[in-house]
Amino acid sequence: MATALLIAAPASGQGKTSIAAGLARLYSRQGKRVRVFKCGPDFLDPMIHAVASAAPCENLDLWMCGEFDAATRLARAAENADVILVEGVMGLFDGAPSAADIARRFNLPVLAVIDAAAMAQTFGAVAHGLAHYQPDLPFYGVLANRVASPGHAEMLEESLSPGIRWCGTVPRDDAASLPERHLGLHQAAEIEDLMARLDRMANQLEKTPLAALDTGDFSANLAVSSAPARCVLSGTFSGLATPAPPLLKNKTIAIARDASFCFLYPANLELLAAMGAQLAFFSPLAGEPLPMCDAVWLPGGYPELHAAVLAQRREFFAQLATHVAASKPLIAECGGMMTLFDTLTDTQGATHPMAALLPGRIVMQPRLAALGGQEAELPEGTLRGHTFHYSKAETPLEPLTHARRQRSLGNKTQGEAIYRRARLTASYVHFYFPSNPAVAAALFLP
Structure with missing residues (x-):
């Protein structure tokens, strides 16, 4: 006990x-x-x-x-x-x-x-x-x-x-x-x-x-209320949860994980694996190549602290471009998204070339730019998450949609922009995949 x-x-x-x-x-x-x-x-x-x-x-x-x-x-x-x-x-x-x-x-x-x-x-x-x-x-x-x-x-x-x-x-x-x-x-x-x-x-x-x-x-x-559940956890624990559907069976998801890409909810990884995905971790900072995969996930982290090294990883950026050109899914959250624009200007004012898969630039700010819960209505459905960043995106790209802030869902106050090109989905929002497993799975499918 x-x-x-x-x-x-x-x-x-x-x-x-x-x-x-x-x-x-x-x-x-x-x-x-x-x-x-x-x-x-x-x-x-x-x-x-x-x-x-x-x-x-x-x-x-x-x-x-x-x-x-x-x-x-x-x-x-x-x-x-x-x-x-x-x-x-x-x-x-x-x-x-x-x-x-x-x-x-x-x-x-x-x-x-x-x-x-x-x-x-x-x-x-x-x-x-x-x-x-x-x-x-x-x-x-x-x-x-x-x-x-x-x-x-x-x-x-x-x-x-x-x-x-x-x-x-x-x-x-x-x-x-x-x-x-x-x-x-x-x-x-x-x-x-x-x-x-x-x-x-x-x-x-x-x-x-x-x-x-x-x-x-x-x-x-730990008695659960009778209200409809928003979230489903993989596996069965104390009879409270139902098994996750195998929506990603036989799919390999390449996940960047190092000091630059480090913001990963354990629940997200657990859910992807429970839905049948094979998770292939790699380190862009260390120069590791993009694994053979069906989809790529670039989570948030600290690209602004490692921009000079990332700027040298031209082969990695080329692999991402080939992946996107093949209409394969790429999900980029916050720091992951920051590496996809043309350039990133760090806190010292130095500008570094990035992947150029999204037009425009990322500029670090001296003060917090956004903080709080976000809910996004995507073509695949609704996902919840949060945002917390000190940078801003300057881009001519028209967003697919905007998330809504948690504290103002009733009046539809605009939250973070969500960008999409082919199967590339990018935003400052860090999504919590178990908030809607089916939608999360759909983001990683062609």
Whole structure:
């Protein structure tokens, strides 16, 4: 039977990713089977959690993924894990749906991580607000992060209202923190001392009451509502899901995967394989050729950080051109799409030639250009996903359609452009394939 905990905070930047990863590492060191989930459409935090837990980290989002999808994945984890950790997104109550909505829906006990570096008794007020803002929230307790001294810790604990569980403190420790850049944390593979950082955080958490976590049996809290399911997960887990149809049987999908093309939902890969596809991974950065395939997928990532190297991969770009000319499917998301335009101008102002399969140029911006859930009505059907990028596309190409923003679906507010040439489909949207498996499969078929 699994023990579960949702790690949240009053805002971003409080250290919840480091705490969640540190807990995953701590429980793994104790010999427990740990599964970590991330609220919302995130790619970078899950990479860290996958290393800390030695297991894939999946996403939970009641809008993008759907309630049925979330329940199925949590149920599967509850059957096979000793501990389930769910990292929240932004502040506990931020967004619609929020981390608090997920906690209430699945009765996940909430641990509030509060950065106490610049506060004393106000810590108690913040903790009280998080615990009582929604009366039906299953609140577990509070952890003080970046604490200065034992005396500081004593003041923080004394400030708590009666009934709020004190889960200890973690001191400020730059050697245990995780480095960041414009899209968030660095990729796990880029942090050379990642395991040392995780162990250092685990050592601190080992001194807290959380080292002996016991929140009760989680498996009983996963009843699925009678509402029609939006999502279908491959396989059958606890009788909640139905097998995925073999729509991609005998099809080979070449998938770019390296530091430039790295934003891949595990659920997307799982679904493609469950529908019968053979997945052939390759690294354009390393100069690996495009595998023999029926379709190509260029996921998002950081082409702007590797543009100089990508610009030298003319053979790869020629292979893509031949693939598209043969009317074979090519799906390019965000960073993948950025490599298909004529040029890419990076954050330093340098311009690099790209694949020239789409007319125009990509220019990096100093500020966030777009963020949020997106729903796209394609000729194949409707898919949901999200967008998060610092670049803009300048192109004369007329879009096939535009996605719609999650927060304005009622008034059809225009979202990201979706481009199509022959069987090439490109957009800034990162699609969540299980939101509509049949549509996802159709994108990879001639």
